[in-house]
Amino acid sequence: MIYSDLDPDHINALPDTAFHRNVELMVISASPKVKTHIVSPPTIYGIADHALVQKGISNPISIQIPTLIRASIDRGQAGVVGKGLNMWPQVHTSDRAW
Numbered sequence: 001m002i003y004s005d006l007d008p009d010h011i012n013a014l015p016d017t018a019f020h021r022n023v024e025l026m027v028i029s030a031s032p033k034v035k036t037h038i039v040s041p042p043t044i045y046g047i048a049d050h051a052l053v054q055k056g057i058s059n060p061i062s063i064q065i066p067t068l069i070r071a072s073i074d075r076g077q078a079g080v081v082g083k084g085l086n087m088w089p090q091v092h093t094s095d096r097a098w
Contacts, residue, residue: 005039046093062093 004010014021024038044062052058072078 005037008038011038042089042091044091044093048093050093060093 014024016022016025028036028038043064045065046062048058048060048062050058053060068079
């Protein structure tokens with residue numbers, strides 16, 4: 001299944017038990033008068049070196065890849081979801097959209 005941030009009906013139909021959905025539902029319910037947009041998070045990897053990191057405001061290291069590596073080491077193998085055909089978007093910390 002490919003999810004698109006441009007398809008709000010698909011995102012809104014996710015079950016309450018879906019990964020990260022508890023956070024999305026908290027944001028949505030925080031204020032019914034505020035229009036919210038849910039953006040499905042990608043895997044972010046690399047060591048960031050932008051202005052917020054340099055000022056000590058932002059964490060320079062993503063926790064996603066190290067967490068996946070630790071889980072794989074603990075289990076003695078990498079994890080696979082279903083047939084392993086799923087797509088997971090990835091963004092490097094130095095990637096720029098501009």
